[in-house]
Amino acid sequence: MLTIFDCDGVLIDSEIISSAVTAEVLNDEGFAITADEVTSRFAGLASGEMEAILSEETGLPVSGRIKERIQAEFDRRIVHVKAVPGISDLLDALDGPRCVGSNADAAYLKRALTSAGLYDRFKPYVFSAGEVGTRKGKPDPNVFLHAARELGADPAETIVIEDSFAGVTAAVRAGMRAIGFTGGAHSWPGHAEALMEAGAETVVRKHSDILAVIEAFGSWDGRGV
Known part of the structure; x- marks a missing residue:
């Protein structure tokens, strides 16, 4: 089997690292969301799906620059x-x-x-x-x-x-x-x-x-x- x-x-x-980083960067960029919300709503989704949902809900684009900020900080923390x-x-x-x-x-x-x-x-x-x-x-x-x-x-x-x-x-x-x-x-x-x-x-x-x-x-x- x-x-x-x-x-x-x-x-x-x-996941707890990813959610914390994502929430920190998004809040800094004007999106009001908590780490718990990131986890409960978006954990397990394919790349790009969270950004599409947030953009549709808020009318604000989740730009490539924002995604790069999230990725860079996540990469820094994931080594631990x-x-x-x-x-x-x-x-x-x-x-x-x-x-x-x-x-x-x-x-x-x-x-x-x-x-x-x-x-x-x-x-x-x-x-x-x-x-x-x-x-x-x-x-x-x-x-x-x-x-x-x-x-x-x-x-x-x-x-x-x-x-x-x-x-x-x-x-x-x-x-x-x-x-x-x-x-x-x-x-x-x-x-x-x-x-x-x-x-x-x-x-x-x-x-x-x-x-x-x-x-x-x-x-x-x-x-x-």
């Missing part, structure tokens, strides 16, 4: 990113193939996962949605279906661990089974409910709970029978 991990917010505690607690123990215990499926670009994934000491646990199976298959990001299932093809896995026998509405939606659209994860430092009130609404079969807060869920999936078809 193939297990696909999202990166930001599941493997590494980067840490692995989400418990992930190394889970990877030690997990049998079968595993990979990363993310909306982030491949260069970032290598840099961030290396900083957190996790890149070698997955290479070469670290997939960026914008660089494989149809190049479409989550909630499109592209990156997950590509991962299944690359590792010779049946989508119906593949498990995806995701912390975002868009990511869980992509897993469901791929015909895969989704476990929602709320153990990242960015988790917010209503996070678990949002993941269940998107189609996660269950939600866990600790990586130490995931192995038991995966084992239970062997006798649980996800339809409650």
Whole structure:
């Protein structure tokens, strides 16, 4: 059984960094938004989608200069990113193939996962949605279906661990089974409910709970029978 991990917010505690940086820069540029709002509304979306939504809502363009400011500050802080607690123990215990499926670009994934000491646990199976298959990001299932093809896995026998509405939606659209994860430092009130609404079969807060869920999936078809 193939297990696909999202990166930001599941493997590494980067979402809280991203949300803080994004909110700081946007507020400085005249957009009134909090880090919690950035997380709850935009976590997991493909590049450019947040900017399009904010521009439509406010009538103000999120210019290339603003995006460059956000990226530069995020790049400065991400070198200090840490692995989400418990992930190394889970990877030690997990049998079968595993990979990363993310909306982030491949260069970032290598840099961030290396900083957190996790890149070698997955290479070469670290997939960026914008660089494989149809190049479409989550909630499109592209990156997950590509991962299944690359590792010779049946989508119906593949498990995806995701912390975002868009990511869980992509897993469901791929015909895969989704476990929602709320153990990242960015988790917010209503996070678990949002993941269940998107189609996660269950939600866990600790990586130490995931192995038991995966084992239970062997006798649980996800339809409650």
